Amino acid sequence: MENATQRLDGVEARIAAAAGRAGRKADTVTLIAVSKTHPAEAIRPLIAAGQRHFGENRVQEAASKWPALRTETPDITLHLIGQLQSNKADEAVALFDAIHSVDRSSLVQALARACAKADKRPQLFVQVNIGNEAQKGGCTVADLPALLAEAADAGLTIDGLMAIPPADVAPTPYFALLDELAERHGLSLRSMGMSGDYESAVMLGATHVRVGTALFGAR
Numbered sequence: 001m002e003n004a005t006q007r008l009d010g011v012e013a014r015i016a017a018a019a020g021r022a023g024r025k026a027d028t029v030t031l032i033a034v035s036k037t038h039p040a041e042a043i044r045p046l047i048a049a050g051q052r053h054f055g056e057n058r059v060q061e062a063a064s065k066w067p068a069l070r071t072e073t074p075d076i077t078l079h080l081i082g083q084l085q086s087n088k089a090d091e092a093v094a095l096f097d098a099i100h101s102v103d104r105s106s107l108v109q110a111l112a113r114a115c116a117k118a119d120k121r122p123q124l125f126v127q128v129n130i131g132n133e134a135q136k137g138g139c140t141v142a143d144l145p146a147l148l149a150e151a152a153d154a155g156l157t158i159d160g161l162m163a164i165p166p167a168d169v170a171p172t173p174y175f176a177l178l179d180e181l182a183e184r185h186g187l188s189l190r191s192m193g194m195s196g197d198y199e200s201a202v203m204l205g206a207t208h209v210r211v212g213t214a215l216f217g218a219r
């Protein structure tokens with residue numbers, strides 16, 4: 001079994017190679033280490049190896065793990081990559097530097113209030129249900145323009161788009177579509193790609209890849 005430094009080096013090298021193949025610089029891609037379900041003891045070796053961006057999918061779990069880890073290492077950037085209930089918007093804005101799961105009107109309004117109250121502006125991504133799957137979070141492709149307009153009206157700056165393509169089919173057409181939607185709406189960030197497909201996501205424009213298993217092992 002490789003250690004944390006070796007796994008991190010390996011993923012970073014693959015990101016750099018994929019970026020290079022697409023004529024992009026490696027530092028235009030942010031690697032988010034998805035630490036959900038993993039305890040602090042599993043996270044510390046990656047921090048020691050130099051990793052600074054981490055992703056969690058639940059507010060409660062993040063609140064129980066990260067304040068202590070951040071006291072040890074203050075320059076951590078924490079990303080919320082899972083669905084967010086509107087009644088947890090205040091807590092999410094307090095805890096996270098970036099929220100990747102803005103996906104509906106009620107949440108836009110709750111986040112606008114929470115950001116104003118806390119005088120904080122986390123980086124925000126609208127999650128798009130890129131494969132129009134019944135069970136999945138994210139706004140539909142058709143609803144995206146209206147949701148972006150509503151965010152702007154509410155005074156929220158949206159920085160990019162996030163998607164989780166359908167499982168068991170090639171993800172590349174979905175990555176290309178997310179890139180095109182972001183381009184069309186003048187958004188600079190694209191959060192796409194996980195352990196199984198982050199290299200193709202980088203080749204198709206990902207600025208943020210969310211990698212769990214390849215860094216931490218199986219959950």
Ligand SMILES: *Cc1c(COP(=O)(O)O)cnc(C)c1O
Nearest residue numbers: 034057081194195210211212213
């Ligand atoms: C868990 C999770 C990931 C990481 O998945 P891996 O396959 O372990 O890399 C990425 N994005 C989201 C939204 C997740 O929930």
